[in-house]
Every structure is written in structure tokens, then in C-alpha cells.
Amino acid sequence: MAFQLGSALLEACVLAIVHREDTYGYKLTQEVKQIMDVSESTLYPVLRRLQKDGFLETYDQPYQGRNRRYYRITAAGRTQFNEFWKQWNGFRDKIDEVMNGGSGYEQR
Amino acid sequence: MNRDDFLRELRSRIGHLPTEELEAAMAYYREYFDECGDDAAAWAELGSPAEAAARIIADYEERNHSMPTQQYSRKGCLPGFLVGVFATVSSPVWIPLIVVVLVLVFVFLLLTVVLLFVLAAVGFALLTAAVKVLFISIPTAIFSVGAGLLLLGMVLLAAFGIVYAVAAVIKRLAQKKGV
Numbered sequence: 001m002a003f004q005l006g007s008a009l010l011e012a013c014v015l016a017i018v019h020r021e022d023t024y025g026y027k028l029t030q031e032v033k034q035i036m037d038v039s040e041s042t043l044y045p046v047l048r049r050l051q052k053d054g055f056l057e058t059y060d061q062p063y064q065g066r067n068r069r070y071y072r073i074t075a076a077g078r079t080q081f082n083e084f085w086k087q088w089n090g091f092r093d094k095i096d097e098v099m100n101g102g103s104g105y106e107q108r
Numbered sequence: 109m110n111r112d113d114f115l116r117e118l119r120s121r122i123g124h125l126p127t128e129e130l131e132a133a134m135a136y137y138r139e140y141f142d143e144c145g146d147d148a149a150a151w152a153e154l155g156s157p158a159e160a161a162a163r164i165i166a167d168y169e170e171r172n173h174s175m176p177t178q179q180y181s182r183k184g185c186l187p188g189f190l191v192g193v194f195a196t197v198s199s200p201v202w203i204p205l206i207v208v209v210l211v212l213v214f215v216f217l218l219l220t221v222v223l224l225f226v227l228a229a230v231g232f233a234l235l236t237a238a239v240k241v242l243f244i245s246i247p248t249a250i251f252s253v254g255a256g257l258l259l260l261g262m263v264l265l266a267a268f269g270i271v272y273a274v275a276a277v278i279k280r281l282a283q284k285k286g287v
Binding site: 024025026027029039040041042044045047048049052066067068069 | 129132133135136137139140142143144153154155159160163164166167171
């Protein structure tokens with residue numbers, strides 16, 4: 001993809017996925033990889049940062065004799081996700097407008 | 109090249125981080141290998157342990173440097189020019205300076221008073237001389253009386269002026285101290 005993915009957009013996508021349902025690292029990585037080309041090792045720091053900012057929390061669940069660490073969104077994380085969502089919509093509208101020749105949505 | 113090699117190298121590269129950071133990262137990557145099931149595939153997806161370590165360290169550094177650090181407050185500090193003013197006022201330079209100015213003013217007043225006395229003396233001398241020459245040359249006597257009165261008048265005017273000026277300055281200083 002020609003467009004670079006900033007860390008904010010990556011954080012927003014991770015929040016969006018966890019917002020939908022609790023998930024664990026590997027599954028989350030696979031989901032993110034389907035929508036954007038990211039290296040596996042970029043996702044762990046994103047998760048860690050979201051966790052440290054209080055937007056995500058973790059809990060362990062036993063699975064086949066070991067633990068799976070699940071990520072769950074917090075109330076602060078929901079607020080943050082809504083903020084991302086609003087900003088993304090505004091940003092997307094502006095990009096759409098300029099991409100469509102500055103004439104709004106008529107060319108769709 | 110199996111998961112243990114990856115995890116060992118990763119641990120050695122991020123070993124200097126706080127234990128909690130270190131163990132969280134290790135747990136995450138251990139789990140990733142477990143989930144994937146295929147060590148080679150997982151390794152291929154994850155990239156090198158060095159790369160993973162670099163990202164973990166970079167993120168840790170960023171998080172800890174962007175934490176609210178103690179900023180030196182500019183509030184409560186005086187503006188620069190005020191500091192300069194206070195420094196000059198509070199420095200000992202002012203004491204001799206004020207003394208010099210006061211001495212100069214005093215000397216000036218003293219000289220003026222002496223000059224006035226001299227002029228007054230000359231005026232009296234002229235009046236006395238007028239009496240002496242009264243019977244020798246009446247025009248000279250009249251001139252002498254006129255010159256002497258003129259001088260005395262000027263001295264009196266100047267003396268009153270100075271007295272009023274000094275009184276006004278003293279009054280103003282006293283008022284300022286009173287307020």
C-alpha cells in the first residue's frame with residue numbers, strides 16, 4: 001500500500017477490534033494483518049502502550065494447559081475510541097473531498 | 109532456529125528494561141509462538157529478535173519520556189528587566205553613587221550661597237562708597253548707590269528662590285515618606 005500507517009491509526013484500529021470483542025494477541029495480529037500490512041513486532045508495542053494509557057486491560061484464561069492473555073477495552077478506551085472515530089470521519093471526509101475534485105460527493 | 113533461540117536473543121536484548129516490561133514482552137512473544145504452533149512460520153512473521161527488541165525498547169523509551177515531567181515554572185519568576193533593576197538597587201554600587209550626588213548638590217548650594225554673600229558684600233561696599241564720594245562727585249555716588257541696590261536686590265531674589273526651591277524638595281520628600 002502506498003499510504004503510510006501512523007501509530008495513531010494503528011492504535012485506533014486495535015481499539016476498534018478489541019471494542020468489538022475481547023481478543024488475544026495472536027488473533028488480534030491476524031485480524032490487523034488482514035486490513036493493513038504491518039510487521040508482527042509493531043503490534044506488541046501498540047498493545048503495550050494502549051494498556052499503559054489505561055485504554056486496554058488484560059486477563060488470563062487457561063487454554064490447552066497454558067494461559068492466553070486476553071485484551072479488554074476499558075471505559076477510558078471506549079472514550080478514546082469514540083474520539084478516534086470522530087476524528088477519522090472528519091479526516092476521511094476531507095480526503096474524500098479533495099480526492100473527488102473538491103466537489104463534495106457528487107462523483108460517487 | 110526454534111522459538112527458544114528467538115526468545116533467548118530477545119531476552120538478552122531487552123534485559124535492561126524493568127522486570128515488568130521485560131516479562132510482559134516475553135510472555136507476549138512466548139504466547140505468540142504457542143498460538144502459531146509452527147516455530148519457523150512464527151519467526152518468519154515476527155522478523156528478527158533484534159527488530160522486535162528495538163521496537164519494544166523504542167516504545168518503552170517514548171512512553172517514559174512523554175510522561176509529564178516536572179517543568180520549570182516561569183510563573184513566580186520576575187521579568188528580566190526587574191531582576192536587573194533590583195540587582196542594581198540592592199548592590200553596594202548605589203551607596204557611593206547616592207553619596208556623590210548628595211555631596212555635589214550640597215557643594216552647589218554652598219557655592220551659590222557664598223556667591224550670594226560675596227555679591228551682597230559688594231553691594232554694601234558700593235553703598236558705603238557712595239556715601240564717601242557723595243561730596244566729590246554726585247554722579248559717581250548715584251551710580252554707586254544704583255549698582256549697590258541692584259546687586260542687593262538680585263541677591264535677595266536669588267536667595268528667596270533657592271530657599272523656596274529647597275523647601276519644596278524637602279516637602280515633597282517628606283510627603284513621599286509619609287505615603
